[in-house]
Amino acid sequence: MCYNELLSMFRENLVHIPFLTDKILLFQYGGSAVYGNPLVNVFANVPILNFILAAIFWRPLFAMLFIPGLVAIMLVLGIIIWLERKMTAKVQWRYGPLEVSRPIGGIIQPLADGMRYLFQEVIVHGEAHRPYFLQFPLISFLPVLLPILVIPAGAIYAIRTPYAIPIAIALVALIPIVLIAIGWASNSKYAYIGSMREVFMYFAYEIAMIIAAMAMVVAYGSGDAFVIVQKQSLIPGILINPFACLVFFVATAMATARFPFEIPDADSEVVFGPFVEYTGIIFGVVMTLAYEKLYILSLLLSILFLGGWNGPYIVWLGDLSPAIWLFIKAFVLVVIFVFFRTVYGRYRLDQAVRAGWSSLLALSFVSLGVGVCIASAGWF
Amino acid sequence: MPGIYRIKVPSPDFPRRVKGHLEAIGTGLKELIVPNRVTTQYPRERRKLSDNFRGMLQYDIDKCISCFQCAFACPANAIVMKKAPNGKYYPCVNYAKCIFCHFCVDVCSKGAWKASKFMDVAFPDMEEMLLTTEKLLRPPEVEREDERSVEYEFRAGKLIMKKHPFEDITQAGKD
């Protein structure tokens, strides 16, 4: 039966996490060992629940839902928005959000903000293209979540393909299109200017970013994330090809509108650009878009240059251990990007585009040359 | 006669720019690691106000001789004189208009007006903001959450946020 086939398919490919999906040795008594029942097996005979549990711990779905997928993204969002405000406040001689939950340093402030957004009125102004205006913020989740399919986190992965890195970058490149569509649906002058800025920035960073990523793919000889990470077990990619890392780093800052390239949604110039007409929870959704993109690109950055999920294996975490190493690396990168808010203003659009087409592009070609050299020398 | 100081507007070259980036990030990191906070947490802490602070007014009816001078000098027309049952005129203050210039304090030759350190006041509505003479005389209701007051002090160019214990602000500033 379909149900049973599916169940057995799930069960064959479960993530190995002690306590949850693996048998664990409780104690040894004489010659015989007593094993504890993992969570999945406890409910093995309960009809619906076993199916749900097996599905959740099924590798591809676990990757999508938990790590590096949805839950990890939400975790990053929840912490980083708070951490960003807290760090900025510290540098700026203030305390930052504190009042919502004083004993734990106001960490639930993003939650409170989310609540406020949730109950705020959503205004769709008369000039806007109503269906698209409301749809696009939700559609925008597609290109954010799809790259997760091909970005593996150690043993937790959805699809293993030799084209993982190119596919991920191609999918990430879809996000600006959604942003431009958002600006178009808003039908206002500031949203128009903001979308145009987004378009220009898109052209400024995308080519350099792709070339830098390809330089690393050439150097490693494969676009498969597993191969890439495995080849970095001794020396991380950043030491092999620092130019590519620099280009990818700057391009990420440009792509996610982080400072000093916070140009498309410059609040004092074009009042959040494409998002100028959004209110309420929809604004909350589109506002988190840049953070989600930042997280995805940080995952890629850490896989390509920082050795991905390489790190000491922690036995009692099982499959989660490499995933958590990847998450930590990506999170640190996100924090670094976010920290730039405190030290930089923003460049002008033409300066950013000029930088993208001159120094960044030149540097990316240099990095491609280095990549080819490495590949032909066969260091990896 | 002052001299002329002609500044040179820098146009940083590449190494200078790299240095600038590093310095900016370094300064940010330094502040992140050793924060120099200057803000106070208002309802819990309160800034220590100097003794000549120009806050809400305190009125002493015994000293007033109904000379009308304070009402005449008030730049915001916040003081009106109202006739009391005893036939004399006494001032009322409209805090909706008052700008805390304390000209009235400086005007009164008898010292009937005094400054207090109240400055964060809440009125239930606009009518309440007109304090009649009786209301002026009544001591205000005080609700305070603060435990300490903070004073800014400097030593060798460094800010020291001196914490004082609970400060009594109901008393008028010293003469």
Next chain:
Amino acid sequence: MKEISVELPVEPPVEVKSLFLPVPPGLMEESYKKDELVIFVGPQHGGSGHMRIIVRLKGDVITEAIPDPGYVHRGMEKLAENRLYLQNIPLLERPAIMDCANFNLGYVRAIEKALDIEVPERAEYIRTILAELCRIGTHLYDAGILSVFLGHTTGFMWPFAMREMICEALMRVSGARITASYIVPGGVRRDVGRDVLEYIKEVTFFIERKTKDFEKIFIMNPVTAARLKDVATISKKDAIKYGLVGPFLRACGVEYDTRAVEPYGAYDQLSWDVVVADEGDSYARFLVRVNEIAQSISIIRQAVSILRSMPEGNVISPDIAGKKKKAKKKEEEGEEEEVKGPSDVRGKLYRYYGRLTLPPGEYTTVTEAARGTVLYTIVSDGQSTVPYRLRVVTPGWLYLKGFMESLKGCRLADLQAVYGSFGYFPPEADR
């Protein structure tokens, strides 16, 4: 590239007419034809202040900028006509937040000019300190606004924190944090104690130290330099033609400072420099003001050390206090006595100023406020206790023209950078 204009049946929005916007007739239609974009920046905009700037864009380049000021016009000149000379003091220090002492000083000096009275030396030094504190405060305020317009939030918070110490200094001197109302005709309201002078001196060291950090993170930040350098450059000739004032004139290479040309207060007894730059771009305008902070700090330190060695008291002119007459009488009787003014106006404010009338005539003073020249003209009819006419020309109003002209040829993103580099402050310009 050749441009082809297409006749399209487009109607400008009704709001252009119904809101009485200062758009020249035909501008909207013309811009439609020329494929230009007319956008209204402000007054509800994060980077416009209380004004509207009508910007005509060709692509990303501004071809024309039309100001629409007046959103914070309070009619100060008219209000001043039915207030006592004394009551105008709090009114006329309010155009510019943080610049209270300079605005106050200009008005008070006009009255002193009319009455022809000498101000005691101690009062002059106290006034100078106050004016320079307000100058530093305003420059810091403008630096903060400039940085937040460039998106640099740390550069916004730090100057405001430094300004807080100046507010505290003003509070210890006068009792109010920003609206001091402290300078009165003939002197100042109260003497300044030794501890307060000590505090002011310490504040200058604090600001000096913190400015070094601020320089690293914002002033010399390559991003800031890139944004401000060669943006909205005004030549020396144009600067004079458009009537720029204050630091913005000096940034164009004109060595003019009212404090140096027509010294008032204690400026001629202190040593300081007029800060000038030649470039005339936004960066020069900003850096001139940054360097003026250092000059002001040195002025304050000198004034504080002179004040320390001075005997306390005597901060109000004996002319105002009516002691001259008494002294004269005594002199006639053969007794020599040094005339000393009081050290406090408390209890006597009305007696001194309540019935103040100026002799008939027109009295004009020019003062160097933080953002430039502020001009006061009092016309008195000689009988009433209120001015017959009072004219205030604030620096903001004077350099608005230059500001708008300099915008031409900039990019849209530069609008806020230029705005911040001018420190334009609508409440000050609108009065």
